Amino acid sequence: MDNSKNLAQAIRDKMKADNKRFWAGDNISEYISEEDKSQLINEATKAFEQVLDTLLIDRENDPNSHGTARRLAKMYFNEIMAGRYDPSPSATAFPNDSSDRYEGMLVVRSELRSMCSHHHQPVTGVAYIGIIAAEKLIGLSKYTRIAQWCARRGTLQEELCNDIAREIEKATGAKDLGVYIQAVHGCCENRGIMAHSSLTQTTVLKGSFKDDAGTKKEFFDNIKMQQEFAPR
């Protein structure tokens, strides 16, 4: 790689030329190879070093701050924003079309770790994903993998709720589904109003979850039962 040209700049130029949106909550995996990722981590390390220098933190003599720039760069790419750079988790769909096919509701609870795109503060919570089993089924762990792939970006909880619903619909083909998220936001707890017990709830309902009162009630009853079983 020619060091005179910064790779991040080259990738941004390409996305702009393609009219590809690259907001904090967008997946841009098709523009980044594994090899690119290590180069981008090097570039981000340099940039974080500048931020620490500007914050007047002695990263040369403070042993705790010595490797911080690199730790931050790796954490962004490989952990808290990994859902932007990694392709969608493969979710093999199994047919659900035998004569004794399952036709009931399925509610999966997924632990979520995300980050608000406004302050880059942690968002911690749970998503309850409900579907009425359709023509195909995916493995139970895939619901959580998909939800976490959507969450590990810079998000707003409202957008995250929509993103999870859209990706679950894509993976399962289900038209009847609901996503309910309950989360606490670091940007309310650690700064601003410093409210430690504030909880935000968002709901996306589609198909019968939205239009049929019985289905909607069953979904929320299931959530309540799950919360009683393992409260958080």
Ligand SMILES: [Zn+2]
């Ligand atoms: Zn925030």
